[in-house]
Amino acid sequence: MSLLARSLAELVCDRPGASAIFHRHRLDFCCGGQQSLAEALAARGLDAEPIVAELEALPQGHDNDIDWRQADSARLIEHLLTRFHTVHRAQLPELIRLARRVEQVHRDRPGCPRGLASQLMLMAEELESHMQKEEQILFPLFQQGELALAAGPVRVMEAEHEQHGSSLELISELTNDITPPEGACVTWRALYQGLRQLREDLMLHIHLENHLLFPRAQV
Structure with missing residues (x-):
């Protein structure tokens, strides 16, 4: 193919x-x-x-990387918790702090991402609620092998993933696709570097759940 x-x-x-x-x-x-x-x-x-x-031009196979398609649900879930849930909880408070600082200091400058801090606060609340539902309801069903019972919560989580994708799009619109203006200060550049990392992490997080973990509930 x-x-x-x-x-x-x-x-x-x-x-x-x-x-x-x-x-x-x-x-x-x-x-x-x-x-x-x-x-x-x-x-x-x-x-x-x-x-x-x-x-x-990319290498095929995984070498030192893990092919998560072959991992059992317990191992994949542990990876999701440590690599993404824990990381998101650390990322967002710092990004909110940086966004507030940039908006306060540079509010009159062209390109200032006005409204970004509020959007990140909303995203943090939505993502925290989402992760708690996974940790308390969905992931235990997978770990216990209750795949039939997991199907309903999976549909809810997939819908919320769409909301997270929309949040990333809004952040992109507010930040010129997360591109700092010429001469941006250190804080501004650090904020946008963190936003790029958040976007990459969250997209990979959603990919692993939507395409590797969640389909196991449909057997």
């Missing part, structure tokens, strides 16, 4: 480094991961040839 015919989610699983390429070209491999590469490129109006060449 050609790379263009494969889904974004499959390519992220098969080729370490594909997620970085998709981030760079703003291809949504988490909530939009079921679309083929060809469909995603057409939707963005992107030339397929150079992006396919980038993907073909």
Whole structure:
């Protein structure tokens, strides 16, 4: 099967480094991961040839990386908790602090991301509620093998993932695609670096749940 015919989610699983390429070209491999590469490129109006060449240059297989498709649910859930839930809880308070500082000091400067701190506070509340539901309800069902009972909560979590994707889009709009203006201060640059990391982490988090963990509830 050609790379263009494969889904974004499959390519992220098969080729370490594909997620970085998709981030760079703003291809949504988490909530939009079921679309083929060809469909995603057409939707963005992107030339397929150079992006396919980038993907073909990536190594296949996982070597030192773990192929999470082969991990049992307990191990995958532990990874989700330590690599993403814990990290998000550390990321967002600091990003909110930095955003408040930038908005306070640079509120009259063109390009100031006015409203960003409020958006991040809302996102933190929504994400915390989401993670608690996973930790208290959904993940225990997977760990106990209650896959039939997990199907309903999975649908709720998938809908909330769409909301998280919309939040990332709004952050992108407020920040010129998370691009600091020329001459931005150290705080401003640190804020945007953190926002880029949050976006990458959250998209990978959603990808692992939507495409690797959640389908196990549908057996």
